[in-house]
Amino acid sequence: MARPSKFSTDEILDVACGLLLDDGPAALTVSAVARNLGAPSGSIYHRFNSRDLLIAMMWLRAVEHFHQHIEPIFDTTETYSDVVRISCGVVTWAREFPLHAQVLLLHSASALLHDGWPDEVIERNQAQLQRLQVMQNKLCKRVGAKTAAQKRRLGFAIMDIPYAAVRLPLSRGEAPSKDSEQLVADAVTGVLAALTKENT
Amino acid sequence: MARPSKFSTDEILDVACGLLLDDGPAALTVSAVARNLGAPSGSIYHRFNSRDLLIAMMWLRAVEHFHQHIEPIFDTTETYSDVVRISCGVVTWAREFPLHAQVLLLHSASALLHDGWPDEVIERNQAQLQRLQVMQNKLCKRVGAKTAAQKRRLGFAIMDIPYAAVRLPLSRGEAPSKDSEQLVADAVTGVLAALTKENT
DNA sequence: ATAGTTTTAGAGACTACTCTCTAAAACCAA
DNA sequence: TTGGTTTTAGAGAGTAGTCTCTAAAACTAT
Numbered sequence: 001m002a003r004p005s006k007f008s009t010d011e012i013l014d015v016a017c018g019l020l021l022d023d024g025p026a027a028l029t030v031s032a033v034a035r036n037l038g039a040p041s042g043s044i045y046h047r048f049n050s051r052d053l054l055i056a057m058m059w060l061r062a063v064e065h066f067h068q069h070i071e072p073i074f075d076t077t078e079t080y081s082d083v084v085r086i087s088c089g090v091v092t093w094a095r096e097f098p099l100h101a102q103v104l105l106l107h108s109a110s111a112l113l114h115d116g117w118p119d120e121v122i123e124r125n126q127a128q129l130q131r132l133q134v135m136q137n138k139l140c141k142r143v144g145a146k147t148a149a150q151k152r153r154l155g156f157a158i159m160d161i162p163y164a165a166v167r168l169p170l171s172r173g174e175a176p177s178k179d180s181e182q183l184v185a186d187a188v189t190g191v192l193a194a195l196t197k198e199n200t
Numbered sequence: 201m202a203r204p205s206k207f208s209t210d211e212i213l214d215v216a217c218g219l220l221l222d223d224g225p226a227a228l229t230v231s232a233v234a235r236n237l238g239a240p241s242g243s244i245y246h247r248f249n250s251r252d253l254l255i256a257m258m259w260l261r262a263v264e265h266f267h268q269h270i271e272p273i274f275d276t277t278e279t280y281s282d283v284v285r286i287s288c289g290v291v292t293w294a295r296e297f298p299l300h301a302q303v304l305l306l307h308s309a310s311a312l313l314h315d316g317w318p319d320e321v322i323e324r325n326q327a328q329l330q331r332l333q334v335m336q337n338k339l340c341k342r343v344g345a346k347t348a349a350q351k352r353r354l355g356f357a358i359m360d361i362p363y364a365a366v367r368l369p370l371s372r373g374e375a376p377s378k379d380s381e382q383l384v385a386d387a388v389t390g391v392l393a394a395l396t397k398e399n400t
Numbered sequence: 401a402t403a404g405t406t407t408t409a410g411a412g413a414c415t416a417c418t419c420t421c422t423a424a425a426a427c428c429a430a
Numbered sequence: 431t432t433g434g435t436t437t438t439a440g441a442g443a444g445t446a447g448t449c450t451c452t453a454a455a456a457c458t459a460t
Contacts, residue, residue: 001427001428001434001435001436002426002427002428002434002435002436002437003425003426003427003428003435003436003437003438004426004427004436004437005436005437005438006437006438007437007438010210024311024313024314025225025226025311026225026226026314029416029417030417030418030419031417031418032417039415039438039439040438040439040440041418041419041439041440042419042420042421042437042438042439042440042441043437043438043439045419045420046419046436046437046438048420049419050418051417051418051419068264070333083378095422096406106308107237108306110224111225111307113224114226114409136212139269149331149379152377152379152383154211154445156364156365156383157388158275160365160368161364161387162362162366163364163367164356164360164361165356165360166365167360168360171302171308177352179349179352183352183353183356183391186390186391186393186394187356187361187388187390187391188387188388188389188390189381189390190388190389190390190391190393191387191390192387193386193390194386201404201405201406201456201457201459202404202405202406202407202456202457202458203405203406203408203456203457204405204406204407204457205406205407205408206407206408207407207408228411229446229447230447230448230449231446231447231448232447239408239447240408240409240410240411241409241410241447241449242407242408242409242410242411242449242450243407243408243409245448245449245450246406246407246408249449249451250448250449251447251448268443341440362439388459389459
């Protein structure tokens with residue numbers, strides 16, 4: 001029977017998140033995580049083969065959380081006029097889960113990883129990229145987006161605009177303002193106006 | 201009479217930009233800049249007292265370039281329906297000056313600087329923050345934005361939306377798609393619809 | 401030629417990080 | 431008690447970055 005852990009994986013990843021958000025990417029080192037957690041660096045390396053693996057896991061945790069949250073909204077969206085539900089869902093997710101949102105929306109994985117995606121998580125990462133792609137493809141089919149321009153417009157509405165609304169508050173460690181969902185809805189309405197016209 | 205420089209300040213900053221964009225923030229070191237430029241590190245440190253000063257100067261160069269470009273558009277915008285000119289001007293600037301745009305729009309200064317803004321450039325940075333604030337305040341006055349909500353909406357239209365439209369192509373080293381200005385215009389139209397109604 | 405000034409050049413001190421390694425601790429089972 | 435397994439613990443090898451320092455180069459003026 002093995003010695004029990006003193007530190008859970010989530011605790012380690014939470015400390016890493018905190019360091020990233022409070023002190024920036026350069027502060028995100030295994031030494032700093034260990035120091036802040038009160039764990040020896042050998043313990044961290046025992047769990048995560050490399051610094052990049054720790055970062056990648058932190059990132060994937062946020063991505064998976066986001067996808068889990070947003071997927072049901074995607075899957076129940078049938079028309080262009082419903083798309084705004086997804087857009088606002090992104091904002092609401094960022095509001096409710098700022099830690100994950102700060103990781104996912106304020107930094108790119110490639111900027112955080114020093115040597116790219118570690119082998120251990122390549123498939124897991126691919127799976128999430130695929131998962132989002134499938135969500136988007138199915139949505140395009142359901143709402144009737146066929147051309148590249150229509151798809152681009154849809155992607156702008158779903159991901160880029162909500163991102164625009166939350167990035168500054170997130171970077172200040174604040175919640176998005178109360179009217180953020182309405183702002184996003186208005187922008188999305190403007191962007192999709194052309195497409196809903198095409199569909200009528 | 202002093203020995204002439206072999207390397208100009210702009211050359212040094214250009215190499216730094218290239219490193220940031222090609223290899224990410226962690227690759228942005230004085231050692232790497234020196235190596236890529238073929239200059240001794242002593243020369244770089246002779247010019248820039250610290251790594252953070254080099255980064256700060258690279259950042260400010262991009263900010264000042266952007267402000268120089270966007271200020272005339274700000275200053276000639278009088279009505280809500282003209283605001284879209286600013287929004288599209290941001291996209292066009294990013295399209296024409298990708299190097300500066302990549303620095304300014306894909307990374308936050310705080311994420312790049314290890315120890316915050318160096319004393320040498322605090323005032324210069326403050327001046328640019330002030331400059332933007334003045335532009336925005338004057339615009340609010342001219343178009344008639346009075347409440348915090350109106351101002352928020354205006355800021356969303358001017359900065360956040362264009363930014364969202366260019367960040368992914370920029371991060372891939374690509375130009376924004378040809379329809380980006382139209383996408384932004386539609387989103388901004390949606391966002392400002394409420395304000396133009398209030399004004400009539 | 402010497403003096404003055406600025407810039408290049410590169411060695412090296414120092415630091416912090418990454419990661420490996422060894423050993424011990426902590427648990428249960430036999 | 432011994433054995434097995436997993437985890438903690440922490441020393442230390444190796445590396446790369448930051449930055450200081452010394453010296454020389456490169457120019458013009460006197």
